[in-house]
Amino acid sequence: MTLKTLPAARAAAEHATPRRPTPRWSRMQDPLFNTGAVVVLLCAIAAVVYPLYFIAIASVSDPSAVYEGKVWFAPSGITFEGYQRIFADPKVISGLQNTVVYTVLGTAISVSAILTGGYALSRKDLPGRKFFMLLFVITMFFDGGLITKYLVVRDLGLMNTVWAVVLPGAVGVWNLIIARSFFEHTVPDELREAAQMDGASDFRFFFQVALPVSKPLIMLMVMIHVVAHWNSFFDALIFLNDDSKYPLQLVLRNILIQSDVSSATGSAGDAASYAAQQRIADLTKYAMIVVSSLPLMIALPFMQKHFTKGALIGAVKS
Incomplete structure (x- = not known):
């Protein structure tokens, strides 16, 4: 009796219990979809990475080979003349030192002002x-x-x-809003009230409680301002008139302009002189891009995890 009724009971139970729909993620386990997604992502990566790679190999290649289309995946006619000419100029070393000073000092001032201002604005009891x-x-x-x-x-x-x-661009309002939103949703009022019951002052709570839990926000602000100050040249162009205080970007800009002027001047002479000047100008352009971008490309990947987390927390919960 039990052996005969068991299949029927099992079938009735299966009929009575509706099957759950197949989750969307399991439907995306399709080999064709995965292959297409991988191809699209590889194309996107190539579109971003290859221009940087091309500039790097073109900076050590013969400009004639670059013009003739011989430089695609490997350098041709390797030469380091562009780098030699850049670093032979003492203004480049001075500009690099100035840029490091401006970046460190400017980032410290901006991050300090944004963190303190964002925390103050996040306090509902602020008059x-x-x-x-x-x-x-x-x-x-x-x-x-x-x-x-x-x-x-x-x-x-x-x-x-x-x-x-x-100083003029020390505080960005958008970054201040991100910091305020971060503190509002990460540091609850209950935590501050508990700290006050333990005798903690507002300053002690900020430095010993709020800041330690704000590492993603701090790294986000540091990355934003490091990139901004490292690439900045317009304020220096407007407010500085001493060559010894120029940042690296402004020094490289002046070198590039001088190279273009020299090339244009050489065109009035013989063709050989013009070709030589144009060759030097092209080598200098590619080398300048590498010199100005390489430090950031080396440093930023180490902070990418905190950058992504801070951006999501500060922007989504606004």
Whole structure:
């Protein structure tokens, strides 16, 4: 009796219990889909990586080979003349030192101001919190312009100083909003109240509780400002008039302009002289791109994990 009724009971149970729909992720275990996704991702990677690789191999290749299309995956006619000419100029070393100073100092000032300002704006008990936030937001839509900025820097006596490069853009409002949102959703009021019950002051809570749990945000702000200060040259171009204080980007810009001018001047002479000047200009261009980009390309991958986490936490929960 049991042997006969068991299959029927099993069938009835299977009929009574509806089957769960196949999860979407299991439906995507299709070899054709996986192959197509891999191909698309490889194409995207190639589109991003190959231009950088081409610049690197072109900087050590003969410009004639580059023009003739002989440089694709390996350098041709290897030469380091472009790098030699760049580093033979003492202004490049000075510019590199200045850029490191501007980047470290500017990043420290900006990150400190954004963290403290973002935390203060995240506190619901801050008097005039909405008013201060409105003032910051207004600056995102209305800007005084370059002339006003120049007059302010001049009247403050910052012209031709390091402060003219690092102070005018020290606080970005968008970064301040990200920091405020991060603190609002990561550091709850209950945690601050518990710390106050233990006798912790606001300063102690900020430095010993809020900052240690804000490592993703700190790394995000550090990366943003390191890249911004390293690549910045416009403020130095406007506010600095001493060559010894120029950052690396401005020094390389001047070298590039001089190379183009030399090439144009050489065109008035014989063809051999023009070709030689053009060859030097091309080598210098590729070498300058590598010299200015390589330090960031080496440093940023080590902070990428914290950068992604900080960007998601600060931006999504806004």
